[in-house]
Amino acid sequence: MVATDISPTTRETAQQTKAAARQLAVLSTEDRNAALNVIADALTAASEDIVAANQTDCANAEQDGISSALYARLKLSETKLKATIAGVRDVANLADPVGQMQIHRELDEGLVLKRVTCPLGVLGIIFEARPEALIQITALAVKSGNGVILKGGKEAIQSCQTLTRVIRDALSQTNINPNVVQLLTTREEIRELLALDEEVDLIIPRGSNSFVRYVQENTRIPVLGHADGICHVYVDAAADLKQAVDVTVDAKVQYPAACNAVETLLVHQQVAGEFLPQVAIALQENGVELRGCDRSLEFLSIPQATPEDWSTEYSDLVLSIRVVESLEDAIGHINTYGSKHTDSIITQNPDTAHKFLKSVDAAGVFHNCSTRFSDGFRYGFGAEVGISTQQMPPRGPVGLEGLVTYKYQLVGDGHIAATYSGENAKPFTHRTINN
Amino acid sequence: MVATDISPTTRETAQQTKAAARQLAVLSTEDRNAALNVIADALTAASEDIVAANQTDCANAEQDGISSALYARLKLSETKLKATIAGVRDVANLADPVGQMQIHRELDEGLVLKRVTCPLGVLGIIFEARPEALIQITALAVKSGNGVILKGGKEAIQSCQTLTRVIRDALSQTNINPNVVQLLTTREEIRELLALDEEVDLIIPRGSNSFVRYVQENTRIPVLGHADGICHVYVDAAADLKQAVDVTVDAKVQYPAACNAVETLLVHQQVAGEFLPQVAIALQENGVELRGCDRSLEFLSIPQATPEDWSTEYSDLVLSIRVVESLEDAIGHINTYGSKHTDSIITQNPDTAHKFLKSVDAAGVFHNCSTRFSDGFRYGFGAEVGISTQQMPPRGPVGLEGLVTYKYQLVGDGHIAATYSGENAKPFTHRTINN
Secondary structure (H helix, E strand, C coil), X not given: CCCCCCCHHHHHXXXXXXXXXXXXXXXXXXXXXXXHXXXXXXXXXXXXXXXXXHHHHHHHHHHCCCCHHHHHHHCCCXXXXXXXXXXXXXXXXXXXXXXXXXXXEEEECCEEEEEEEEECCEEEEECCCCCHHHHHHHHHXXXXXXXXXXXXXXXXXXXXXXXXXXXXXXXXXXXXXXXHEEEECCCHHHHHHHHCCCCCCEEEECCCHHHHHHHHHCCCCCECCCCCXXXXXXXXXXXXXXXXXXXXXXXXXXXXXCCCCEEEEEEEHHHHHHHHHHHXXXXXXXXXXXXXXXXXXXXXXXXXXXXXXXXXXXXXXXXXXXXXCCHHHHHHHHHHXXXXXXXXXXXXXXXXXXXXXXXXXXXXXXXXECHHHCXXXXXXXXXXXXXXXXXXXXXXXXXXXXXXXXXXXXXXXXXXXXXXXXXXXXXXXXXXXXX | CCCCCCCHHHHHHHHHHHHHHHHHHCCCHHHHHHHHHHHHHHHHHCHXXXXXXXXXXXHHHHHCCCCHHHHHHHCCCHHHHHHHHHHHHHHHHCCCCCCCEEEEEEEXXXXXXXXXXXXXXXXXXXXXXXXXXXHHHHHHHHHCXXXXXXXXXXXXXXXXXXXXXXXXXHHCCCCCXXXXXXXXXCCHHHHHHHHCCCCCCEEEECCCHHHHHHHXXXXXXXXXXXXXXXXXXXXXXXXXXHHHHHXXXXXXXXXXXXXXXXXXXXXXXXXXXXXXXXXXXXXXXXXXXXXXXXXXXXXCCXXXXXXXXXXXXXXXXXXXXXXXXXXXXXXXXXXXXXXXXXXXXXXXXXXXXXXXXXXXXXXXXXXXXXXXXXXXXXXXXXXXXXXXXXXXXXXXXXXXXXXXXXXXXXXXXXXXXXXXXCCCCCCCCCEECCC
């Protein structure tokens, strides 16, 4: 990690955000939800300006020869904007993640402990082209009582500046200090943001694998996200092969660029001869390019996979195939090459499934279903702030609960520790209080 | 962070621990608890050897001119050993932190999501003189299904080697691979341990503030712990002053070296004239040295506090005193100089207390009670693995739940994501299943 000089302006911006976030943290659920609706109204009223600013960005990007994929992400049509604004109102309607009581316990008569969720503080969000991400993330930050420092892609600068201005103006009509939302505009400020470990409590990077890895390796601030999504489907000896074909095709084809798409198919040697030709036809009909280990080449005419394939997230219609000796062999492969994202077993044998779910070290361990279900919305979280592949919680798809922490509140009536120490120590009651 | 070369031996040790921990992770509650009792039996049987090894360490330490405080910590008497072994059996009787179901939800008919706690993997523990810490930590690791790489103080090397040998021999008679417990013996290995981010999932440093800060600044592995414990008691204008005296004395005097002891007393200006002389007498009777801000010197004949005092954890019978203008002033002081450990307000005004508990950014926010209650055993967690002052959970006193993570298990019957996408998308049911 390289030491970074932080400009006085950036430091001051961050301190302002922190101060404003502390004011926001004590506001009521109603205050925060009302502000979200004011933001939604303001964005609706300013739709023309926002779309115009985005058109300027798009025109500039075209001149710079932007790729068509990036252009599609940059473009903020009126329809996309409307849907995003509707999403802000949806966030207002979600349950409040702040103020949830997780523990309520009497330690002794009149001495009551509560563990209550509270905002983290300030979020640092770095995202690429998509300008609507700014709206979504700001809505989640306000909902969870956090300040947010945003850094968008330089190609979206006009869009981001307009959106930030509209949102800050809207907040100035509410009980929330507009300084809770700040926009950084230069690339140099990313390094500065990552160095602000006194002011920023969580970094959420949205971008390429290499960018996320860069962020993880260059900050002491906790990072919510994942670099690689190397997901596996393992087809066991006791698999329903028709089901195995359907799940494999879905996991690869339904949205190959997604982090929860499958990259490597593992097949038990007992069923390789029957299964591989079937699945290969189904995948190739969907335009999937296959690469196989030596043993799989006995059954398929496809290029040979190199060891590098096992560690590659293709994010495309490419799939590597490996024949394994046993369940243990499959688990070993996944725990060696996987990225702890999501791995699925296809089997009709419950004991085998149980062993797989216990032994595979990943945020998502699935049985007889597609890896593509690994997603906050599909899990029913209402919103997704990211998918984490780290070992400590929060792990996997993370909803609003990833944007809050907790504090212990202890209320007594003059209670002192000496009462509970030494020879005549009074015992604690440690009685759970039901709400 | 400086890149560290890891010797092949240390890397291999860590990989063995990781492999053994993966086997341990799938064992049953009964297997893990049985192993703890086998360990307790073996330690009892080897008591003589252990005490003898410790006597060698103590003799060597005396020759090296060790301080009497460190000697007291190094010394493992038969009584202390017995109590520690009893603690191992207590850990066996605690509820299993592994396999707890946190979410149980139907996503659609036949597609069921569970979020289940599971072991973290491998813990890296660095502790100082106290050899019984090795026993306690190993018991908590086995209970929670984790491997553990231990690094004890060099002054305790004979004790640690004997204890590790006894524990590993005991494990070889159980279903647990003895490689789950490893001991590092050289100081150089601390740097290596901190660099093992592929193999080690959590570092728990036990030692001085500066050592913990060194660890936090020199590893990419998550660290559970705290450097400073700068705790405050704020005596509000509406305080019961008798109560305020009792709590202040308890918070400072009951165990001044503890991280949850008070370091700075904040007093509202309206009650400073009445309260300060009372509390000063009570504290000075207990041998506490006082240092005060300018305004407090109007009421007390004590040395002047310097700005450095507000950021100092004395860990001794010393207390700094500051008179504040208002509640907001007190909150501002704590949020500026505190270490997010534990801060307490003394007031009879519930609104003032409410604002303090909401606005102070700390793991523990207390009302009318001593900061000394901030402790895993007092909170009723059964065991404490550390106290964290970081912003993200786990925060505050951390019990066994700090040694586990979770995974999402999704079980279907051939379910694919395509069914729930596009024009004729089937809606999810997202129905909570009650157990």
